[in-house]
Amino acid sequence: MRLVVVGGVAAGMSAAARARRLDESAEIIVLEKGPYVSFANCGLPYYVGGEIKDSSKLLVQTPESLRAALNLDVRVNHEVIAMDGEAQTVTVRGPGGEETIEYDALVLAPGAEAIRPPIPGLDSPRVMTLRSVEDALKMREVVASSAGRAVVLGAGFIGLEAAEELRSQGLEVSVVELAPHVLPPLEPELATLIRAELERLGIRVLDSTGATEIRHSAESDIVVLSNGSEIEADLVVLSAGVRPATGPFEAAGLECSRGAILIDTHGRTSVPKVWAGGDAVAIRTESGQAPRPVPLAGPANRAGRLIADSIFSGENAREIPLPVGTAVVRVGELTAALTGWNRQTLDLERRAYETINLHPFQHASYYPGATPMHLVVHFDPITGELLGAQGVGLEGVERRIDVFATAMKGGLRIADLIDLDLAYAPPYGTAKDAVNMAGMVGENVMEGMTSLWHAEELVDEMKEALILDVRSPEEYRSGHIPGALNVPHTEVRSSLEEIRTEAGGRPVRVHCASGFRSYLSELMLRADGLDVRNLTGGMTTLKQVIAAGQLPGIELVEGESRS
Numbered sequence: 219m220r221l222v223v224v225g226g227v228a229a230g231m232s233a234a235a236r237a238r239r240l241d242e243s244a245e246i247i248v249l250e251k252g253p254y255v256s257f258a259n260c261g262l263p264y265y266v267g268g269e270i271k272d273s274s275k276l277l278v279q280t281p282e283s284l285r286a287a288l289n290l291d292v293r294v295n296h297e298v299i300a301m302d303g304e305a306q307t308v309t310v311r312g313p314g315g316e317e318t319i320e321y322d323a324l325v326l327a328p329g330a331e332a333i334r335p336p337i338p339g340l341d342s343p344r345v346m347t348l349r350s351v352e353d354a355l356k357m358r359e360v361v362a363s364s365a366g367r368a369v370v371l372g373a374g375f376i377g378l379e380a381a382e383e384l385r386s387q388g389l390e391v392s393v394v395e396l397a398p399h400v401l402p403p404l405e406p407e408l409a410t411l412i413r414a415e416l417e418r419l420g421i422r423v424l425d426s427t428g429a430t431e432i433r434h435s436a437e438s439d440i441v442v443l444s445n446g447s448e449i450e451a452d453l454v455v456l457s458a459g460v461r462p463a464t465g466p467f468e469a470a471g472l473e474c475s476r477g478a479i480l481i482d483t484h485g486r487t488s489v490p491k492v493w494a495g496g497d498a499v500a501i502r503t504e505s506g507q508a509p510r511p512v513p514l515a516g517p518a519n520r521a522g523r524l525i526a527d528s529i530f531s532g533e534n535a536r537e538i539p540l541p542v543g544t545a546v547v548r549v550g551e552l553t554a555a556l557t558g559w560n561r562q563t564l565d566l567e568r569r570a571y572e573t574i575n576l577h578p579f580q581h582a583s584y585y586p587g588a589t590p591m592h593l594v595v596h597f598d599p600i601t602g603e604l605l606g607a608q609g610v611g612l613e614g615v616e617r618r619i620d621v622f623a624t625a626m627k628g629g630l631r632i633a634d635l636i637d638l639d640l641a642y643a644p645p646y647g648t649a650k651d652a653v654n655m656a657g658m659v660g661e662n663v664m665e666g667m668t669s670l671w672h673a674e675e676l677v678d679e680m681k682e683a684l685i686l687d688v689r690s691p692e693e694y695r696s697g698h699i700p701g702a703l704n705v706p707h708t709e710v711r712s713s714l715e716e717i718r719t720e721a722g723g724r725p726v727r728v729h730c731a732s733g734f735r736s737y738l739s740e741l742m743l744r745a746d747g748l749d750v751r752n753l754t755g756g757m758t759t760l761k762q763v764i765a766a767g768q769l770p771g772i773e774l775v776e777g778e779s780r781s
């Protein structure tokens with residue numbers, strides 16, 4: 219049995235190593251076009267910024283260590299340039315020229331490459347990507363020697379990691395993002411917190427902005443932007459997304475979708491004896507959901523292992539699950555984490571969903587250092603299926619998002635979150651953890667105990683409804699929705715007549731700072747026969763939505779309470 223693996227990092231090396239564990243006698247050849255295998259792509263930004271000091275730490279294995287430990291025949295600087303599925307061969311270009319290698323089983327794990335948008339001047343030597351060890355070595359050298367100003371094109375995960383690391387080295391950094399906000403997969407109300415943190419770090423953020431040209435000169439490059447302005451740069455980091463690096467394999471006739479090799483849940487491609495995994499693939503679904511690559515390290519590593527299982531155990535192997543896209547990134551002092559679908563993908567897939575916003579503390583409020591986590595949770599309002607969760611905060615966010623990801627994998631429904639028995643002591647959490655709270659709110663929604671309105675609906679609600687602010691007069695004075703009636707939640711029960719009169723037959727849309735006091739008020743008002751809804755996430759979410767530019771023309775008013 220000769221197994222040939224193309225691509226010697228996450229998915230490829232996981233497949234090769236597992237294959238050896240499953241079959242001591244197999245001949246296993248790994249072909250890697252770059253000079254390194256098994257390197258830590260995810261660590262590259264931290265090497266550029268000097269957090270990882272020694273580049274050798276990025277090299278998890280070498281061809282020699284892999285030969286010694288696993289008897290793998292690892293050939294670096296060997297690029298596969300063609301494949302013949304009929305003849306079961308690949309053509310490889312290496313230091314000694316071209317050769318053809320036969321296989322009994324082939325694993326394709328070529329990963330992804332940086333998208334190069336058609337921007338004139340992108341071939342300037344000052345434009346760099348951050349995809350390989352060589353890229354990182356070069357970038358760190360440039361930073362140490364000459365660069366004072368950097369422009370990062372693309373504010374995705376890698377772009378923001380690069381921006382922060384460059385800033386930490388004292389560079390003037392501008393981030394340019396075509397989408398309306400940084401970290402495009404994040405919901406806008408959370409992304410606005412990340413933007414503020416970038417600005418606090420001294421990073422200039424230009425969203426809804428594209429680069430239209432890069433003008434190169436001996437002294438510096440000029441990045442010309444779609445808004446007509448220009449930024450001078452000594453270094454331009456191109457991180458405008460990735461696409462599958464599948465050229466030779468698509469040309470060989472493998473079925474692909476937008477460049478991604480289509481695989482089934484055992485990693486099998488459309489060509490017999492050929493498996494594929496990692497950033498280069500998309501899994502076919504029976505649900506009709508559009509197959510799309512999820513370029514993340516965890517799914518790639520785990521899929522590599524399952525592909526080896528499929529090769530050696532056939533149908534008995536465990537299936538590769540559809541990745542839900544659980545991701546986390548540090549931006550300054552904040553952490554942003556997400557799992558599952560966001561509003562945009564839910565809308566694209568035409569899924570019915572309800573969204574709740576929560577701002578619970580990461581640990582007991584009385585224990586020093588309590589800070590809020592800002593959570594957004596999507597679920598199916600009929601079945602309670604968990605569809606996605608995101609969070610931003612100073613502490614504890616990634617732990618909660620991991621719990622949501624686990625719950626989703628386990629098929630738990632929103633109300634099941636109430637019963638999760640999560641570790642608690644005051645420095646770590648609360649007796650009713652944030653995840654439990656999300657379950658309680660979700661169950662209340664499903665059972666009709668609460669009926670929600672969302673900050674994005676404010677303009678319509680202001681036209682149709684009485685906005686009732688049940689915060690304290692001090693909170694109201696510090697900034698309230700224009701025209702809102704202020705009745706502190708402790709006075710709602712005794713003010714029902716006044717509220718009914720003010721409403722004058724209109725529905726009542728109630729809110730407080732985060733949604734809890736207004737929930738209590740909602741119950742009182744509904745018991746009194748009023749048509750009432752509670753603003754999910756309260757004023758805290760509303761302010762985030764305003765900051766995200768989703769309510770143009772709406773400004774909060776400071777000043778006296780009407781009550």
Ligand SMILES: Cc1cc2nc3c(=O)[nH]c(=O)nc-3n(C[C@H](O)[C@H](O)[C@H](O)COP(=O)(O)OP(=O)(O)OC[C@H]3O[C@@H](n4cnc5c(N)ncnc54)[C@H](O)[C@@H]3O)c2cc1C
Nearest residue numbers: 225227228229251259260298328329496497513514515518
């Ligand atoms: C800077 C950076 C930071 C990242 N941070 C994170 C993170 O924090 N968390 C996270 O989940 N993910 C992160 N990722 C993404 C993660 O690294 C990838 O999802 C993962 O490595 C994909 O694994 P893969 O095996 O598909 O591809 P890769 O690990 O990219 O490996 C593909 C290999 O195939 C080789 N290759 C390509 N074509 C050929 C060919 N024709 N012949 C031979 N060899 C070929 C390439 O040279 C490459 O070495 C990061 C990526 C980068 C670049």
